[in-house]
Amino acid sequence: MIKNINDKLYHAELDLSVSIAGVTLKNPVTTASGTFSARESGAFYDISELGAVITKGVSDVPWDGNPTPRIAETYGGMLNSVGLQNPGVEDFIKHELPLLKSYNTKVIVNVVGKTINDYCKTVEKLDDEAIDIMEINISCPNIKEGGISFGADPKMAAEITREIKRLVKKPIIMKLTPNVTDITEIAKAAEYEGADGVSLINTLLGMKIDVHRKKPVLWNKTGGLSGPSIKPVAIRMVYQVRRAVNIPIIGLGGIMTGEDAAEFLMAGADAVSVGTAALVDPTAPVRIKNELIAFMQQNEYKNLQQIRDALA
Amino acid sequence: MFKKIIEAEIIENKKIAEGIYRMAVKAPETAADARAGQFVNIYLRNKIMLLPRPISISRVYDDVITLIYKIAGKGTGELSAYLPGEPVRISTSLGNGFQLEDVFKETDSNHNLNKVKIIALVGGGMGVAPLVGLAQKIMNEKEKRSFKDDDLQVIAIVGFQDEPILMKEFETCCNHVYIATESGSTGLKGNVLQLIERKGLKPDYCFACGPRPMLKALANRCENANIPLQVSLEERMGCGYGACVGCVCRIKAKEEGVKSIRKKVCTDGPVFFGNEVVWDD
Ligand SMILES: Cc1cc2nc3c(=O)[nH]c(=O)nc-3n(C[C@H](O)[C@H](O)[C@H](O)COP(=O)(O)OP(=O)(O)OC[C@H]3O[C@@H](n4cnc5c(N)ncnc54)[C@H](O)[C@@H]3O)c2cc1C
Ligand SMILES: Cc1cc2nc3c(=O)[nH]c(=O)nc-3n(C[C@H](O)[C@H](O)[C@H](O)COP(=O)(O)O)c2cc1C
Numbered sequence: 001m002i003k004n005i006n007d008k009l010y011h012a013e014l015d016l017s018v019s020i021a022g023v024t025l026k027n028p029v030t031t032a033s034g035t036f037s038a039r040e041s042g043a044f045y046d047i048s049e050l051g052a053v054i055t056k057g058v059s060d061v062p063w064d065g066n067p068t069p070r071i072a073e074t075y076g077g078m079l080n081s082v083g084l085q086n087p088g089v090e091d092f093i094k095h096e097l098p099l100l101k102s103y104n105t106k107v108i109v110n111v112v113g114k115t116i117n118d119y120c121k122t123v124e125k126l127d128d129e130a131i132d133i134m135e136i137n138i139s140c141p142n143i144k145e146g147g148i149s150f151g152a153d154p155k156m157a158a159e160i161t162r163e164i165k166r167l168v169k170k171p172i173i174m175k176l177t178p179n180v181t182d183i184t185e186i187a188k189a190a191e192y193e194g195a196d197g198v199s200l201i202n203t204l205l206g207m208k209i210d211v212h213r214k215k216p217v218l219w220n221k222t223g224g225l226s227g228p229s230i231k232p233v234a235i236r237m238v239y240q241v242r243r244a245v246n247i248p249i250i251g252l253g254g255i256m257t258g259e260d261a262a263e264f265l266m267a268g269a270d271a272v273s274v275g276t277a278a279l280v281d282p283t284a285p286v287r288i289k290n291e292l293i294a295f296m297q298q299n300e301y302k303n304l305q306q307i308r309d310a311l312a
Numbered sequence: 313m314f315k316k317i318i319e320a321e322i323i324e325n326k327k328i329a330e331g332i333y334r335m336a337v338k339a340p341e342t343a344a345d346a347r348a349g350q351f352v353n354i355y356l357r358n359k360i361m362l363l364p365r366p367i368s369i370s371r372v373y374d375d376v377i378t379l380i381y382k383i384a385g386k387g388t389g390e391l392s393a394y395l396p397g398e399p400v401r402i403s404t405s406l407g408n409g410f411q412l413e414d415v416f417k418e419t420d421s422n423h424n425l426n427k428v429k430i431i432a433l434v435g436g437g438m439g440v441a442p443l444v445g446l447a448q449k450i451m452n453e454k455e456k457r458s459f460k461d462d463d464l465q466v467i468a469i470v471g472f473q474d475e476p477i478l479m480k481e482f483e484t485c486c487n488h489v490y491i492a493t494e495s496g497s498t499g500l501k502g503n504v505l506q507l508i509e510r511k512g513l514k515p516d517y518c519f520a521c522g523p524r525p526m527l528k529a530l531a532n533r534c535e536n537a538n539i540p541l542q543v544s545l546e547e548r549m550g551c552g553y554g555a556c557v558g559c560v561c562r563i564k565a566k567e568e569g570v571k572s573i574r575k576k577v578c579t580d581g582p583v584f585f586g587n588e589v590v591w592d593d
């Protein structure tokens with residue numbers, strides 16, 4: 001377990017808190033969806049150290065995901081084709097949520113679906129639960145539109161935001177896919193329809209071939225690329241979206257260190273998520289938080305806004 | 313106790329066969345609660361290789377664990393160059409391990425085993441590594457319960473491509489060691505299933521680790537003969553500790569209305585009962 005580097009001492013001079021969609025996180029470090037589980041991650045560190053946890057994607061009914069292999073290592077990154085396997089929203093509410101609520105941290109639930117109706121059913125069930133925010137993963141393929149992702153088209157992104165916003169009282173954050181020509185168009189559409197924030201980026205679509213066995217490494221052939229190799233793409237997108245919308249941004253994609261987290265804040269993010277780094281080092285979210293604190297001290301930042309304003 | 317990543321000290325890293333090494337590392341926190349059939353994640357020095365490499369814990373002596381690994385690519389290649397005295401980053405023990413309790417649960421009023429007189433450890437290739445530790449555990453258990461060989465026998469049934477490994481270790485902990493090689497260089501020419509057939513071996517309980525086709529054939533055989541079987545599965549992993557859901561296998565469901573569900577090899581396994589695995593997934 002990583003010990004909090006004396007929270008009290010720092011609290012006197014450092015303010016790590018940030019408000020996202022009306023919810024105050026005590027620090028900006030969260031877990032990226034699909035790379036965190038309360039029981040398994042909680043075996044390595046105290047989850048209460050984090051500003052918020054973002055859960056694995058949950059759907060209205062259980063999803064089986066893809067056959068294996070689902071994971072491939074790439075140069076400075078990894079591909080996954082888990083296929084959003086999850087036991088469904090009811091199982092989540094019964095088994096995972098009570099455990100998450102036992103920690104002193106905010107709970108952000110990631111929601112996935114195959115149709116707008118799927119998403120609606122899930123968010124309605126979650127709206128009555130003791131969660132703080134919903135993060136809507138719109139990178140999923142829309143099966144009614146031939147499998148093109150909801151987040152790939154501003155019209156679809158607008159429609160899904162509007163439908164969900166009509167149903168729920170809880171704040172919603174739209175999680176954007178980077179597999180688009182202009183991500184600012186999607187972010188603007190989400191903001192226009194009332195999204196309380198955006199998070200970016202999801203994984204980049206990729207592929208790896210085993211040249212000796214002459215076949216794709218993943219059963220699914222293609223998968224989502226994540227890890228340090230995607231960070232420059234993510235930074236560029238956060239920077240662009242910050243200049244296109246006013247709602248809060250959760251920035252992620254390849255954050256491995258506290259300086260990486262600071263880079264996202266400087267690009268315009270309000271909070272950050274740690275994904276692949278937590279697979280590579282189970283205690284990464286807490287380590288990164290502590291490194292961010294050290295970075296702020298060394299560079300005499302008193303709060304996150306000062307980092308966000310620092311870019312020349 | 314929190315799980316951890318620790319810097320362990322390498323005591324030995326020695327070639328024991330062509331392309332196969334034994335590494336002994338001093339890792340008190342890993343050794344403390346290690347069970348046979350569990351594994352550790354090894355975090356490589358070359359950071360380009362992001363993901364940990366899962367390797368089975370072979371044996372545990374006090375605060376030292378041994379790992380038997382084959383050079384299969386860049387990561388295990390890097391490992392083979394590590395020197396004694398150097399540090400290696402490993403996790404504390406992961407996965408469920410073999411459930412030896414299941415063998416000993418049915419005892420009569422005199423604490424003797426009712427049904428199990430012969431335990432077979434069936435291994436193929438690198439799959440023999442965790443079985444050595446299990447053999448040692450069973451031997452200790454026999455001593456603790458003052459069991460004689462009439463009460464309980466342990467046999468190893470192991471198969472290799474060509475060169476057998478860990479034979480001395482099996483011989484010291486098992487009543488008999490049966491060997492098959494594909495090349496025919498040692499023991500029977502063929503595989504472990506042919507070996508079981510040819511020798512007419514009739515174990516009452518089996519533990520197995522090895523290539524999936526071997527495990528599947530063995531599971532079939534054990535199911536027909538009504539012999540309990542525990543298998544250790546291998547799957548491509550991401551995190552190795554249950555966070556990414558990358559490493560799944562299909563397991564028959566206990567709940568009504570669901571046929572089967574995908575479970576995580578790294579935390580729900582790697583050991584499952586042979587008859588609960590859906591082999592054709
Ligand atoms: C629970 C478990 C226990 C294992 N125990 C042992 C052991 O005791 N001894 C031993 O020699 N090997 C063992 N393996 C296999 C070992 O993990 C792989 O051979 C090793 O990861 C290969 O890494 P590499 O970088 O050398 O090869 P590369 O092929 O370069 O690896 C590339 C990627 O593929 C993964 N990978 C490659 N082969 C496998 C495989 N067969 N299984 C899982 N992931 C793989 C690697 O982890 C890495 O992410 C075990 C695997 C699992 C899942
Ligand atoms: C194994 C794995 C599973 C993921 N599952 C989800 C998911 O369920 N929902 C989601 O919105 N994003 C999911 N993602 C994407 C991550 O949340 C994140 O956007 C992406 O990996 C980039 O961040 P990183 O480089 O820090 O990992 C997953 C990523 C990985 C590696």
Ligand code: FES
Nearest residue numbers: 550551552557578
């Ligand atoms: S390897 Fe990540 S869940 Fe098993």
